[in-house]
Amino acid sequence: MIKKIGLLVILCFHFNAIAQEDAWVYLVDKENVQASIANPITILTQKAIDRKSMHSVSIDERDVPVNENYIIQLKAQTGITVLAKSKWFNAIHVRGLQVDISALINLSFVNEIIYADNNLNSKTVISKPKSDFKFESARTTYNYGNALNQIQMFNGDDLHIANYTGAGMTVAVIDAGFPGVDNIAGFSHVRDAGNILGTYDFVARDVDVYTNTTSNHGTLVLSDMAGFVQDNFVGTAPDAEYYLFITEDAPNENPVEESYWVEAVERADSLGVDVVNTSLGYKSYDNANYSHSDADLDGLTTYISKGANIAFEKGMLMVTSAGNSGASGIAAPGDAPGSFTIAAVNANSNYASFSSQGSNIQLTQKPDVAAQGQASYVISQNNNISTANGTSFSSPIMAGGIVCLWQALPNLNNAEIMQLVRESASQFNNPDYLLGYGIPDLSLALNQGLSVENFTAIDTNLIVFPNPVNNELNVHLPSTYEVGNITLYNILGKKVLESQVSQANRKVNVSHFSKGVYLLKVEADGFLKTLKLIIN
Template sequence: MRYFVILAFCCIQCFVFAQKPGRYRITFADKENSKYSELRPEEFLSPKALERRAKYNIAITQQDIPVNQWYIDSVLQYNARLCNSSKWFNSAIFECDSATNFSAIQSLACVQSIEWVAPKHKAQPDATQLQQEPKHVVPYSEFYSATHDSLYGNSIRQIKLMNGVPLHKAGFMGQGMTIAVLDAGFLHVDSASAFSQAWEEQRILAYRDFSGANISVWNEGYHGMAVLSLIASYLPKTMIGTAPQARYVLCRTEEGATEYRVEEDNWTAAAEFADSIGVDVISTSLGYSEFDDSTQNYTYSHMDGKTTRITIASNIAASKGMLLFNSAGNSGDKPWKYITAPADSDSIITVGACFLNGTITSFSSRGPSKGTSLKPDVVALGFYPAILKSNGLVQVSGMGTSFSNPILAGMATCLWQEFPHLPPHTIKQAILSSAHRYFVPDTVYGYGIPDFERARFILRMGMLQQTFDKAEVYPNPFRQILQVRIYASQSSKVSIRMYDMQGKEMLYKTFQMNTLLQTIEIPEAASLSAGMYTVFVQFDNEQQIMKVLKK
C-alpha cells in the first residue's frame, strides 16, 4: 500500500507539471564528474575575481564550481529551454511547455527536485521616445579643482547631503572600480547622452538579460535607467552621478510585468556572473515579499536574514568579497511597513530614503529585520533627486528608496577606491560610523545619513578600533574661527570651556555627541584678544586640557 501511495503521488505531480507550462526550478543532486575543479579556478573565474579572493583570503570551494553541463544537457533533451543556472544552489531554471517530458526529467538520477516558479516570460516594452540632454565638454580634472558646485547641476543636492563633493575633488570618482546594477532593464541606456561618456571610454563592460527571455535590455525598464543615472551619469552642469568614472555591468533580473519567485533565481544568476568577472560592488533597488501567485508570498517572519533565496544568495555574494547595497523598500506607509528581501541580509547595506532636510520619508520601509543587525543601515536622498527620466531628460523628481540606494552605492564605491587595500566590511563599518545618528540608531533612520568626508577621516586615522574619547583644537595658533574636533567612543554630553591665563571663563558650549566624529566651530573665539588660552573639553567620564594661541 505504501508503494502505491508514493506511485500515485508521483503520477499526480507529473500530471500537474504537464498541465502547467511555465518556468521550473530544477535542483541537481550533486556536482560529481564536473570538468571543473577548485584546483583550476582560472577556468571559471576571471583574473580580477581571483585577485579579489586572494586579497581577502577567500577560499575556492565546491560552491564556486559551475552546474554540471551534462546535467543541464540531460534536461534539455526533453524539450525544455534553459533560462539561467546557479552554481551556488546547484540548480537551473528551465522553461517548459506541453511538449516537455516531465516524467523523463524526474527519472534522471541527477535531478533532486522540480518546482514551478513562474509562468512564461511576459515582455513589457516601453515606447517612450528618447530626447537628448545637451552635453558640455568638461574634462574630469575640472571637478578636481572646481571652487564651486555648478558643474554638478541639480545633482549637487544628493551628493552634498552626504558630503561627497570632497571625495570627488580628491580625484576619487570610481576609476578602476566595477559596479554591477541588477534591475528591470535599462531603457535607452545604449543611446542616452547621460551615458555616452561611459560608452566612449568602454566602461560599460557587460550587459545581459538573466530572465532567459533573450530580449534587448535597452527596450524596457525605465527603472533601471533611472537607477543607473544616479551612479553613472556624466552631464556636466546638468547631472553627475556619484561614481561617474566607474565601470558598469548591467544585469536585467526583474520582470516588470509580473512578480514571481523566479526573479530571485534571476538575481542569483546575475550575482554569480558579477562575482565571476570581478565586480566590486552590487547595487540592487529591488525587494520581494508578495507575488502574483499568493502561495509564493513571504511573511514578515521570513525576513530573518537567512531564509529567502535571494537573501541567502546575497549573503553568499558578500562572502565572495563584494560590497552589496539594497533599497529598504517603499512600504513604510503601507500595511506591510517593513523591509523586504534581500534588504534583511546582515551582509547588505540597506538604504532608506530621506528628504533633503534630512528627515525620513513616510514611505521608507522600516526595520527591524529578524536578523542580527539593525535595519535599515543608513539613509540618503530619496525624495526628488536629480534623475534621468524615461525620455532621457534630467528632472528633479521621483521618490523611492530605489533612488537613495544607488546614490549611496556610487559614493561608497568612490570611498573604497581611495582605500582599495581595505576589505569590504571595513568600508561598510566606516560608512555606518560616519552617519549622523551613529550613537542613537533606530529602525527608521538606521544610523542616519553618512558623511563621506568623515568616513575618509575615520579610515585614515584607523578610528574604527578606537575605544577612548579624544579632542583636538585647530588651527593652532588661530586668528578667526577656532575648531574643536571631537572623537567619541559612545554617545555622551560634551562641554567645551575656554579660559584666559588669569583663569577667567571666556566661553562655554555644551552639546550631545551622536556621532563617532564631530567638528565644532567656535566663531566667538574670533573676538578674543591675542594671547594664550586654555581649552577644557569634558566628556562623560574624562576631561582633556589643551593650550591654544590666538594671534
C-alpha cells in the same frame, strides 16, 4: 496586476498556465571541481581572482559552474522548462506541472526539489539522502547642478574633490530596462570612456538591455551613479566601470526573478565586480502561493537573500534599496545580513514616509543607512533631468559614494568598508528601524579608513588564528607591544566584545558567539589593525 482577457480560448490557456509551478531543482554534484579550483582562471576572470586574493576570499566549489550536461538532460524531460541556473546553490529553476517536476527526483543527478509554493513542499516528499558534495558555508571639481544636495548630504563631493570618482572600480547594476543609455547625451561620459563593460538580459537571454524593454527603471537608477551633464548633473561614481544586467520581468511578479538575480550576481562575481546595486525587492507575487510571509523576511530564508549572503561572503559589497512599503516592512534581498540596505530621506534629511521600515524579524539592523530618495534627481531615457521618488534612487546614490570610498581605501574588504560607513552615520549610537544608523559622512569615513590603512601598513607581525575560528581565538601581538585591546563587532556594526590581550595572555573565548562574519579591531599604543573574522 489584473489582466483582461477577452477570448475563451485565451482564457482557457491562462488557466492552464496557472497550473504551471515554479521550483528549484538542486543537483548532487559538479564536475572537475578540484581541477577548477586549482586552476581558477578556467572559471573566473583574472580581475575576479585578484579581488578575491586581495580580500582573502577563498575560491571554492561554489565558483565552479553547474554541470551543463545535467541542464541538457533536464531540458529534455517531459513538460519541463529550464529558466535559470545557479552555481552557488548548484540549482536549476524550472517551470512545469507539479507531476512533471516531482518526477525529476528520479534522475540520478537530482538531489532535492523545492517548490516556490511552500504549500507543495509540505505535501510532497522530494528529496534524497545528502550527497558528499558540500558548500562552504589631482583634484576634481564638478558643478553638480540639481544633483548637488543628494551627494552633498553625505559629503560624497569631498571624495570627488580628492579625485576619488570611482575610477578602477567595477559596479554591476541589476535592474529592469536601460533604454537610452546607449545613445543619450547624459550617458556619453560613461560610454566614451568605454566604462560600460558588458550587458545581459537574464529574462530574454540576450545582451540587449536597451531596446524592447518594458521599463526605464534601470536608466533612472544608473543615472544616479554614472550620469553626467556638464554643469547640470553628476552621478556619485561617474568614472566607475559598469555591467548592466536585467533580472526584472517588469510586467509580471514571479519567483523566477529571484533566480535571475542570483544568476546575475554569480556572473558579477566571476567578472570581478566590486559593488552591486539592487533597486529591486520581492515579497508578493502574482500567484499568492508564492508570496513570502513576514517571517520569511529574516534575511536567511528566501532564495534571493541567501544568494545575497553568499555574494557578500565572496567579497562583493551588495547595496540594496530598502523598498517603498513603509510600515509593511523591508522585502528581500534588503533583509539579508549580506545586503547593505538603504532607506530614503527627503532633501532636508528627514524620513520619507514611503521608505520600508525594518523590524525585529530581521536578524540584523535594517535598514543600514539612509540617503536622499524623495525628489531625487535622475536622467530619463529622453535625456531630461527630472525628479523621482523611491529607495530605488537612494540606493544607487549611496552605492556610488561607497564605490568612491572603496577606491580610496582599496586594501579594506567589503565588511570593513560597510562598517566605516555605519560608524560615520548620524545616529550610529542609536539606530532605529526608519533610517538605520542614519545618514553617513563619507568624508569622515575616509579619514577613519586612512588611519586604519596607515597603521596596517606598519604591521608585519600581528598573528590572529585560526580564522575561521570555532571556540578559541589566538591573538599574538607584534613583539614590540606588551599589551593590547581587542574589540569585536558583528555584521550589523554593534560591539559584542571588548577584551585585553598580552604577550602572556593571548587567548580569547568566542565559543558563545553566533556563526557569521565579524570585524576584529586590534589596538595597542600607536598600533591599529582591523580584519575580518569568521566564527563557525
